Amino acid sequence: MTAPAAAPGAGPGAAPRRDVRRVRFGHVLSSEWTKIATVRSTFWTLLAGAVVVIGFSALWALAFTASYDQMSARDRATFTPMLPTQVAYYFGLVVFGALGVLVITAEHGTGMIKTALTAVPRRAAYLAAKTVVLGAVVLVVGIVVTFASFYAAQGILASKHLDGSIGDPGVLRAVIGGGIYLALVAILALGIGTLLRHTAGSIVLLFVVLFVLGIAGGFLPSSWGDTVNKFLPSNAGGAILDPVHKSGSLAPWTGLGVFAIYTAVVFAAALILFERRDA
Amino acid sequence: MIEARGLTKRYGDTTAVDRATFGVAPGRVTGFLGPNGAGKTTTMRMILGLDRPTAGEVTVHGRRYRTLGAPLREVGALLDARNVHGGRTAYNHLLCLAKSNAIPRRRVDEVLDLVGLGSVAKKRSKGFSLGMGQRLGIAAALLGDPAVLMFDEPVNGLDPEGILWIRTLMRRLAREGRTVFVSSHLMSEMALTAEHLVVIGRGRILADTGMAEFIGANATSHVLVRSPQLTELARLLAGPGRRLEPEPDGALRVYGAPAARIGDVAAEHGLRLHELATVQPSLEEAFMRLTGETVEYHAGVPGAPDPGGAVPPGSVPPGAAAPGAGG
Numbered sequence: 001m002t003a004p005a006a007a008p009g010a011g012p013g014a015a016p017r018r019d020v021r022r023v024r025f026g027h028v029l030s031s032e033w034t035k036i037a038t039v040r041s042t043f044w045t046l047l048a049g050a051v052v053v054i055g056f057s058a059l060w061a062l063a064f065t066a067s068y069d070q071m072s073a074r075d076r077a078t079f080t081p082m083l084p085t086q087v088a089y090y091f092g093l094v095v096f097g098a099l100g101v102l103v104i105t106a107e108h109g110t111g112m113i114k115t116a117l118t119a120v121p122r123r124a125a126y127l128a129a130k131t132v133v134l135g136a137v138v139l140v141v142g143i144v145v146t147f148a149s150f151y152a153a154q155g156i157l158a159s160k161h162l163d164g165s166i167g168d169p170g171v172l173r174a175v176i177g178g179g180i181y182l183a184l185v186a187i188l189a190l191g192i193g194t195l196l197r198h199t200a201g202s203i204v205l206l207f208v209v210l211f212v213l214g215i216a217g218g219f220l221p222s223s224w225g226d227t228v229n230k231f232l233p234s235n236a237g238g239a240i241l242d243p244v245h246k247s248g249s250l251a252p253w254t255g256l257g258v259f260a261i262y263t264a265v266v267f268a269a270a271l272i273l274f275e276r277r278d279a
Numbered sequence: 280m281i282e283a284r285g286l287t288k289r290y291g292d293t294t295a296v297d298r299a300t301f302g303v304a305p306g307r308v309t310g311f312l313g314p315n316g317a318g319k320t321t322t323m324r325m326i327l328g329l330d331r332p333t334a335g336e337v338t339v340h341g342r343r344y345r346t347l348g349a350p351l352r353e354v355g356a357l358l359d360a361r362n363v364h365g366g367r368t369a370y371n372h373l374l375c376l377a378k379s380n381a382i383p384r385r386r387v388d389e390v391l392d393l394v395g396l397g398s399v400a401k402k403r404s405k406g407f408s409l410g411m412g413q414r415l416g417i418a419a420a421l422l423g424d425p426a427v428l429m430f431d432e433p434v435n436g437l438d439p440e441g442i443l444w445i446r447t448l449m450r451r452l453a454r455e456g457r458t459v460f461v462s463s464h465l466m467s468e469m470a471l472t473a474e475h476l477v478v479i480g481r482g483r484i485l486a487d488t489g490m491a492e493f494i495g496a497n498a499t500s501h502v503l504v505r506s507p508q509l510t511e512l513a514r515l516l517a518g519p520g521r522r523l524e525p526e527p528d529g530a531l532r533v534y535g536a537p538a539a540r541i542g543d544v545a546a547e548h549g550l551r552l553h554e555l556a557t558v559q560p561s562l563e564e565a566f567m568r569l570t571g572e573t574v575e576y577h578a579g580v581p582g583a584p585d586p587g588g589a590v591p592p593g594s595v596p597p598g599a600a601a602p603g604a605g606g
Contacts, residue, residue, distance in 0.1 A: 022348065022349075022381070023348050023349040023379070023380055023381050024381075027378055027379055027380065027381045028379050030378045030379075031375050031376070031378040031379035034371065034374055034375045034378055035364075035367075035375045038367050038368070038371040038374075038375070039364060039366045039367055040366060041366065106364060106366075107364065110361075110362070110363065110364045110365060111359060111361055111362035111363070112362060112363055112364040113362075114324075114329055114358060114359070114362045115358075115362045115363060115376070115419065116375075116376075116379075117328070117329060118327045118328070118329065118350060118351070118354075118356055118358075119350065119351050119376045119379045119380055120350075120379050121327075121328045121344055121345040121346075121347065121350055122345065276331070278324070278329060278330040278331060279324075279329040279330070
């Protein structure tokens with residue numbers, strides 16, 4: 001066995017010095033923006049989210065106005081002009097979440113993550129840039145979609161003079177807050193995707209967290225189940241969509257804050273693992 | 280300049296890289312040679328900060344990769360050409376990488392032309408052939424005009440023309456004063472491209488030396504003799520320190536005597552010679568000898584997998600022995 005020779009000294013022309021433009025976080029952000037804007041799945045996922053939220057909102061408004069005359073006074077009393085949007089959100093959340101999952105799992109699935117991390121080896125900065133870009137995109141699209149969903153429903157509700165105005169108490173807060181909620185859902189999904197590194201598994205887990213937990217919570221005995229229910233992710237986050245604070249749920253911003261804490265916890269776990277794991 | 284000191288990577292009970300210490304100097308092509316599964320890729324992944332070493336460290340220009348501010352402008356690497364998002368066009372893929380390292384946009388067009396992908400720049404890379412993917416990976420490596428370049432098995436999937444192209448490219452990059460570190464399990468490819476060798480087997484560095492020294496130290500030259508009076512000549516040549524091996528085609532291999540001495544002996548005894556040639560040892564021979572030893576070294580390990588996956592001499596694909604073979 002040949003003994004390894006001593007490391008050779010600097011040969012001719014060692015490390016040519018060149019002008020080095022400093023890389024700032026803005027460059028990483030710009031790179032992540034280019035990434036999200038140059039794959040078709042982004043467009044299709046956002047379009048699907050828009051169609052689902054606006055479409056279900058309109059459908060539900062149609063069904064509600066059609067059966068309004070046969071409704072009991074009690075059912076009529078629980079109605080608010082935001083209700084169609086709230087119903088549509090049940091289905092829309094997972095679609096916007098899927099975008100958050102894909103932003104990271106598509107890179108793991110294709111191997112792009114290895115190329116990307118050789119370009120940006122500071123992983124916290126990498127994940128932060130992804131989060132900021134994803135959050136901003138979903139926030140803007142989410143607010144626009146929520147507005148559209150609100151107005152689509154009001155147009156239909158107007159036939160029974162049930163329509164509300166954006167100026168009604170709590171409505172504007174619900175619409176804007178809804179956009180923030182969607183952005184948080186996308187970031188939570190990015191965290192789950194980073195933890196699991198697998199598209200299908202992450203979407204299933206997201207579905208369980210946002211959908212199944214809420215349904216399962218309904219079966220708990222009301223003595224203590226009511227308290228637990230308030231804090232379940234979808235119930236806490238969904239509180240922001242109520243123009244009026246309903247008993248049995250958290251106050252709107254408190255609820256959204258609780259959801260933000262869940263997101264932060266998942267995200268922190270994701271970041272720690274992302275830093276430690278081999279890519 | 281790449282320096283590894285005691286670099287180790289363990290996965291559970293398996294040691295993929297075992298206390299590897301070596302240096303890769305600028306200005307020449309350094310071959311990273313070893314059979315499949317010897318730890319070449321794992322070592323390169325640790326150099327790039329993708330995998331965390333279990334022990335030891337590796338630096339590029341004296342710094343750990345993860346601390347580099349603009350890594351693409353210091354190190355360009357091609358690990359696996361499939362490590363791209365196929366839904367993105369070649370141009371956009373490179374643009375994403377360029378932006379993250381503050382590399383100007385025009386450089387993207389430059390490297391696309393350089394690797395010959397200019398005409399498919401706007402095509403999504405999922406439709407690329409393996410060879411085109413490889414060129415895209417090389418374009419990404421060259422993007423930041425880095426002083427250090429690493430290629431993991433770069434000739435995989437390339438046609439003979441592509442192989443020649445990458446060989447020329449690597450030599451040119453080294454001539455420009457850059458550090459070029461290229462891994463391969465193809466010994467003939469290394470023989471043609473590399474001037475310096477780091478040899479790895481079962482995770483251990485077996486040699487870190489010049490190509491010529493490596494061959495000289497691990498294989499010996501011999502003299503090939505043909506003569507109608509070979510039996511007589513053989514009797515005269517036999518002696519201490521000499522080894523004679525008949526070739527299947529009737530020639531004789533003589534170890535331990537220079538061609539001049541053999542010619543003199545033949546002349547003194549009036550024996551006719553039809554051929555007298557000094558045969559330099561090949562990289563293959565040197566490598567087989569070296570890995571043969573590592574196999575023995577590990578032979579006693581219970582449950583050890585197949586002996587180092589040592590590459591049989593006949594396994595070199597035809598493309599690798601293209602123009603200029605035997606250099």
